[in-house]
Amino acid sequence: MENTEEGQGQCPAETLLKQLAGKWKPQIFRIALAGPVRFNALLRQLDGSSKQAIASALKEMEEQQLIEKQVIKLKPLHIEYILSERGRSLIPIFRQLEHLA
Amino acid sequence: MENTEEGQGQCPAETLLKQLAGKWKPQIFRIALAGPVRFNALLRQLDGSSKQAIASALKEMEEQQLIEKQVIKLKPLHIEYILSERGRSLIPIFRQLEHLA
DNA sequence: TCAATTAGTCAGAAATTCTTGACTACCCGC
DNA sequence: GCGGGTAGTCAAGAATTTCTGACTAATTGA
Numbered sequence: 001m002e003n004t005e006e007g008q009g010q011c012p013a014e015t016l017l018k019q020l021a022g023k024w025k026p027q028i029f030r031i032a033l034a035g036p037v038r039f040n041a042l043l044r045q046l047d048g049s050s051k052q053a054i055a056s057a058l059k060e061m062e063e064q065q066l067i068e069k070q071v072i073k074l075k076p077l078h079i080e081y082i083l084s085e086r087g088r089s090l091i092p093i094f095r096q097l098e099h100l101a
Numbered sequence: 102m103e104n105t106e107e108g109q110g111q112c113p114a115e116t117l118l119k120q121l122a123g124k125w126k127p128q129i130f131r132i133a134l135a136g137p138v139r140f141n142a143l144l145r146q147l148d149g150s151s152k153q154a155i156a157s158a159l160k161e162m163e164e165q166q167l168i169e170k171q172v173i174k175l176k177p178l179h180i181e182y183i184l185s186e187r188g189r190s191l192i193p194i195f196r197q198l199e200h201l202a
Numbered sequence: 203t204c205a206a207t208t209a210g211t212c213a214g215a216a217a218t219t220c221t222t223g224a225c226t227a228c229c230c231g232c
Numbered sequence: 233g234c235g236g237g238t239a240g241t242c243a244a245g246a247a248t249t250t251c252t253g254a255c256t257a258a259t260t261g262a
Contacts, residue, residue, distance in 0.1 A: 013198040014127035021122035023220075026115035039239055050221045055240065076229055076238045093197050097114040100194060124250075140209055151251050156210065177208050177259055 019064045020090070024049055024057045029094060032067060032087070036080040066090070120165045121191070125150055125158045130195060133168060133188070137181035167191070 020026060027046055031037050042054050058081060061067045066087040072078040083091075121127060128147055132138050143155050159182060162168045167188040173179040184192075 011128045011131050012200075012202040013121075013131065013195055014202075016198045016202040017118065017122040017127055020114075021118040026118050027112045030112050030114065040237080048221090051240070052222085052242090053220055056219090079239065090201065093194065093201060094114055096194050096197075097117045099113075100191065101113040101117040141207080149251090152210070153212090153252085154250055157250090180209065 019061070019066060020094070022057060024053055025061060028057055028061065029066065029087070032081060032083050033091065036070070036082045038078060038080055120162070120167060121195070123158060125154055126162060129155075129158055129162065130167065130188070133182060133184050134192065134195075137171070137183045139179060139181055
């Protein structure tokens with residue numbers, strides 16, 4: 001069944017939990033805390049991950065404005081992902097989640 | 102493949118996110134904030150849910166000590182689910198998740 | 203006794219998510 | 233041109249999660 005942008009409007013926390021949770025998103029977020037990340041670097045760091053899963057996680061996180069994509073016009077053409085302003089605003093709650101776990 | 106208690110030890114936030122996120126857990130948590138809940142009441146409130154999904158969400162949340170099960174020995178034998186101490190300790194972060202969404 | 207409500211469990215199908223491997227496209231060095 | 237690194241996309245199958253419907257079992261009221 002197609003879930004055509006059908007929102008879970010009753011529960012606001014659910015929205016944010018969906019954006020942060022998932023198989024790879026928490027780790028991507030944690031790594032991005034330390035600075036810009038690149039696609040293949042993530043793939044190497046996240047053991048057992050796949051291009052597809054990383055690409056789709058990054059895409060969703062970009063759509064939800066957690067991260068931003070930056071094209072670095074260098075010799076081999078790099079693409080960096082960094083936390084957006086909204087992403088940075090979630091750092092405190094992410095830290096709390098880490099401490100309360 | 103069996104995921105035999107293989108932990109995502111690198112990312113502590115992931116642990117908590119997994120416990121709170123999911124299709125029904127955020128809503129169950131939110132409803133439980135207001136007071137004791139019962140199985141069939143949840144089923145009626147959570148539109149589109151199924152016994153199986155609610156039962157398994159409650160079971161997981163109980164294992165993770167977010168909620169507690171209480172048998173009320175009354176005429177038709179009720180079972181109430183209430184937030185445990187750990188569950189109550191997560192209320193502030195849940196509220197923050199709601200406000201930041 | 204029959205139907206209804208309580209709280210589930212179980213098996214099978216459907217939906218979603220993830221992994222694997224092949225492939226594209228650009229740039230660089232040899 | 234060939235191999236290797238950059239960043240992906242696509243299709244197919246596997247794994248996981250969820251829904252549906254049938255069923256259990258105890259209690260209650262008619």
